[in-house]
């Protein structure tokens with residue numbers, strides 16, 4: 082008999098919505114600040130701790146931006162990638178699709194290929210130690226515009242044979258709707274990349290419709306506001322479009338005023354293909370196992386339902402069928418034990 086914490090810890094899981102920069106913990110950021118002698122280092126440790134106490138979208142963006150400013154060399158990317166994957170492996174995450182803010186790297190005028198070599202080196206080290214597998218999704222920033230998004234799509238296409246599997250857009254949905262990025266997504270599709278977008282996070286259901294119909298995305302990041310449009314929910318169920326649900330993130334960014342209003346339970350019961358994800362675990366203070374425990378405690382997901390969520394995470398992955406089958410075969414043994422409490 083296992084406790085619910087032990088049960089969740091033992092579940093094989095995939096993490097499909099995780100920003101590499103959002104995994105940087107305070108101790109790592111402090112080391113980077115010291116190494117690069119940044120203003121944050123001179124402001125002192127309390128200033129750094131303050132960054133991680135954000136409770137709204139502005140505060141979150143400030144923290145995310147500060148982390149990005151501290152990633153200045155390929156070795157920095159190696160360090161944070163290794164740390165992120167080690168933490169995932171500790172949670173029995175067997176596979177991850179990690180979102181890299183390639184749009185920010187290009188905006189910083191860094192050499193994206195050498196940053197990616199750092200990421201590959203961190204991955205190799207973590208994979209050798211734990212066996213964890215990962216692929217990468219290059220994310221463009223909506224506010225940086227269409228030309229910048231196109232450059233991200235081209236960079237992703239040029240690294241497809243090195244594990245960059247997808248292209249996405251993030252940032253402020255209200256400032257830059259999906260329609261602007263039609264060409265970048267069309268190019269990414271023609272280059273063989275898988276497509277996803279943050280949609281229905283800060284903007285309404287129309288943003289999700291456009292991501293599906295105009296951009297042709299295969300998966301939706303968040304989809305929080307889809308709940309307001311029953312036709313959209315029916316469509317998502319019918320087409321089995323996976324939704325990367327990130328409950329803690331939606332509360333911490335202020336997109337949702339009260340966690341109990343989250344549509345996770347409603348989505349699951351209606352038959353949507355939902356997965357649980359941590360988005361930016363270091364900045365929001367909750368890792369993937371905590372997201373599963375939150376589903377158990379707040380939304381009454383019993384262990385069999387948690388297992389379905391974990392299976393969904395592999396079903397929704399941008400993996401070939403044989404790899405999905407490999408991961409899904411992990412389940413019978415890993416979930417056999419009964420749960421107490």
Ligand SMILES: [Zn+2]
Pocket residue numbers: 098100251279302360
């Ligand atoms: Zn995200």
